[in-house]
Amino acid sequence: MITVFGTVAFDAIQTPFGKVDRCLGGSATYFSVAASFFSRVQLVAVVGEDFTDDDASIFAGRNIDLDGLQRVAGEKSFFWSGEYGYDLNVAKTRDTQLNVFANFRPTLTATQRKAPVIFLANAEPDLQLEVLEQCESPRIAALDTMNLWIATARDALTRVFRRVDLVIINEAEVRQYTNEANLIKGARQILALGVKTLVIKRGEYGVLMMTNDAVFAAPAYPLEAVFDPTGAGDTFAGGFLGYLASCAEGNDADLRRAIIFGSTLASFTVEKFSLDRLREITIDDVYARYREFRALTHFEDFEV
Amino acid sequence: MITVFGTVAFDAIQTPFGKVDRCLGGSATYFSVAASFFSRVQLVAVVGEDFTDDDASIFAGRNIDLDGLQRVAGEKSFFWSGEYGYDLNVAKTRDTQLNVFANFRPTLTATQRKAPVIFLANAEPDLQLEVLEQCESPRIAALDTMNLWIATARDALTRVFRRVDLVIINEAEVRQYTNEANLIKGARQILALGVKTLVIKRGEYGVLMMTNDAVFAAPAYPLEAVFDPTGAGDTFAGGFLGYLASCAEGNDADLRRAIIFGSTLASFTVEKFSLDRLREITIDDVYARYREFRALTHFEDFEV
Numbered sequence: 001m002i003t004v005f006g007t008v009a010f011d012a013i014q015t016p017f018g019k020v021d022r023c024l025g026g027s028a029t030y031f032s033v034a035a036s037f038f039s040r041v042q043l044v045a046v047v048g049e050d051f052t053d054d055d056a057s058i059f060a061g062r063n064i065d066l067d068g069l070q071r072v073a074g075e076k077s078f079f080w081s082g083e084y085g086y087d088l089n090v091a092k093t094r095d096t097q098l099n100v101f102a103n104f105r106p107t108l109t110a111t112q113r114k115a116p117v118i119f120l121a122n123a124e125p126d127l128q129l130e131v132l133e134q135c136e137s138p139r140i141a142a143l144d145t146m147n148l149w150i151a152t153a154r155d156a157l158t159r160v161f162r163r164v165d166l167v168i169i170n171e172a173e174v175r176q177y178t179n180e181a182n183l184i185k186g187a188r189q190i191l192a193l194g195v196k197t198l199v200i201k202r203g204e205y206g207v208l209m210m211t212n213d214a215v216f217a218a219p220a221y222p223l224e225a226v227f228d229p230t231g232a233g234d235t236f237a238g239g240f241l242g243y244l245a246s247c248a249e250g251n252d253a254d255l256r257r258a259i260i261f262g263s264t265l266a267s268f269t270v271e272k273f274s275l276d277r278l279r280e281i282t283i284d285d286v287y288a289r290y291r292e293f294r295a296l297t298h299f300e301d302f303e304v
Numbered sequence: 305m306i307t308v309f310g311t312v313a314f315d316a317i318q319t320p321f322g323k324v325d326r327c328l329g330g331s332a333t334y335f336s337v338a339a340s341f342f343s344r345v346q347l348v349a350v351v352g353e354d355f356t357d358d359d360a361s362i363f364a365g366r367n368i369d370l371d372g373l374q375r376v377a378g379e380k381s382f383f384w385s386g387e388y389g390y391d392l393n394v395a396k397t398r399d400t401q402l403n404v405f406a407n408f409r410p411t412l413t414a415t416q417r418k419a420p421v422i423f424l425a426n427a428e429p430d431l432q433l434e435v436l437e438q439c440e441s442p443r444i445a446a447l448d449t450m451n452l453w454i455a456t457a458r459d460a461l462t463r464v465f466r467r468v469d470l471v472i473i474n475e476a477e478v479r480q481y482t483n484e485a486n487l488i489k490g491a492r493q494i495l496a497l498g499v500k501t502l503v504i505k506r507g508e509y510g511v512l513m514m515t516n517d518a519v520f521a522a523p524a525y526p527l528e529a530v531f532d533p534t535g536a537g538d539t540f541a542g543g544f545l546g547y548l549a550s551c552a553e554g555n556d557a558d559l560r561r562a563i564i565f566g567s568t569l570a571s572f573t574v575e576k577f578s579l580d581r582l583r584e585i586t587i588d589d590v591y592a593r594y595r596e597f598r599a600l601t602h603f604e605d606f607e608v
Contacts, residue, residue: 088485181391182528183526184526202509205506205510206509206521214599215526215600216603217510217523217601218603219523222488222519222521223488224488224492253604256604257603257606261606291605295518296519297520297521297522297601299557299560299601300560302565
């Protein structure tokens with residue numbers, strides 16, 4: 001079981017391939033749907049009264065517990081508006097409206113506190129810490145963050161880094177936080193804070209996972225049509241931690257498989273706007289693409 | 305056996321970690337040394353009288369035939385001067401002096417013409433074609449190129465693309481040549497010219513190899529200290545084609561192993577200036593790092 005704390009939101013998105021003025025989004029939305037392919041998810045988030053039953057249907061029939069999804073009357077849901085150029089690696093934010101999320105200070109239920117895996121999606125570090133401190137010694141505490149907090153709340157972010165087992169972060173953020181041009185050296189600095197596993201997202205180049213003992217590199221799935229990258233990172237985190245939460249051990253082999261499952265789920269997300277593609281796939285689609293990742297990366301030992 | 309046509313040159317290099325005013329360089333130099341770990345190399349290049357016996361010692365005791373290395377009295381060798389910032393992915397060229405290479409129009413010997421593998425290092429496309437046309441139906445004809453020729457000699461470059469089996473090119477060049485933002489779509493356009501295998505270099509992100517039937521992605525070796533990236537691409541090409549030339553079949557499994565051997569050799573080159581690191585390693589160092597690439601990329605199938 002996983003508890004996720006993050007946003008359930010609406011997005012306005014423009015890419016070179018299309019435009020939507022209002023679609024379902026939010027870190028916890030993408031995360032929960034992806035993770036629920038493998039594990040039960042406790043969703044901790046807040047929405048306004050603009051969030052309809054139709055919007056909530058994305059969670060229906062999935063292994064997602066909505067006890068922690070608060071709906072606040074008279075308020076609007078978190079809203080993000082962004083656009084992408086042909087280089088789909090970088091989103092340009094046009095507008096962020098916290099709305100109901102601005103005053104959200106969740107109190108976790110007993111079930112949510114006891115989840116063996118907790119994911120703190122991107123949020124102000126002090127708020128992430130407040131949620132983390134309610135958890136009862138999870139097997140894996142993980143977080144995501146963003147450039148804004150590295151720039152404006154660096155000390156608080158460092159305090160949270162010291163408290164979690166696993167950090168999911170993109171490579172520009174590793175360089176920004178450590179002020180180190182070499183990614184591997186930067187990664188070692190973050191591991192030195194006590195983080196056991198560092199997962200570095202590299203967009204179209206895939207993922208690099210580092211522990212003190214091992215490095216694992218996985219490519220992104222080579223897609224001929226990336227339609228909308230929104231939510232790829234949170235989908236990755238969901239597939240990754242969802243699979244990991246389903247493993248008895250969480251050893252190195254499990255972590256590697258989890259990276260591939262995360263990458264697999266993320267590769268579906270970007271094929272359509274919002275959660276449209278994630279909504280329609282089955283676990284068999286996921287398994288089939290996992291095996292394509294094997295074909296994509298596999299090579300034999302040599303004979304002398 | 306491989307015939308390589310390219311430059312043997314002197315470089316002046318500045319990186320954030322050091323500076324050399326004159327060191328050995330050149331595409332055919334890096335290529336030959338790397339390829340000679342696996343196959344006999346016929347070197348076709350030209351140098352000026354500034355090229356000393358001491359400079360030539362890099363080829364000594366290796367499986368490299370120097371019959372095709374012309375030394376022209378009264379001339380200077382090809383010279384390149386460049387610098388790198390902390391982002392070591394992009395070299396800034398300060399000066400290029402063709403010198404003796406400007407009038408080099410090689411006539412291949414019978415042995416050079418009959419090599420089953422030919423590599424045309426980066427040069428003016430018409431010149432590459434002139435050399436290729438002297439070859440007697442090689443099993444694999446391969447070339448490298450650069451942004452300059454895409455911009456200034458596009459039609460000639462297309463003519464050479466149509467005549468080779470294998471193109472080694474970096475990802476920015478794929479996008480520049482095809483005017484296509486999506487790398488996979490761009491790659492398909494180049495394959496459609498009749499190229500059987502496209503090897504796309506992505507710097508610190510590794511290599512993507514595409515054929516009409518398969519895609520293979522390999523990461524770069526995660527180095528904590530990249531000292532000087534000069535020659536990494538040509539070293540990669542040498543390790544790749546050198547290993548491939550040693551294979552009886554050159555099937556998909558061979559191509560994948562070749563990519564890893566190329567990546568392995570390139571990872572050594574960048575550890576020191578010039579060919580200083582390549583000069584000191586043994587085939588056992590190469591084999592050991594190949595196995596580290598296995599550990600870096602390997603993951604198991606899942607159990608349902």
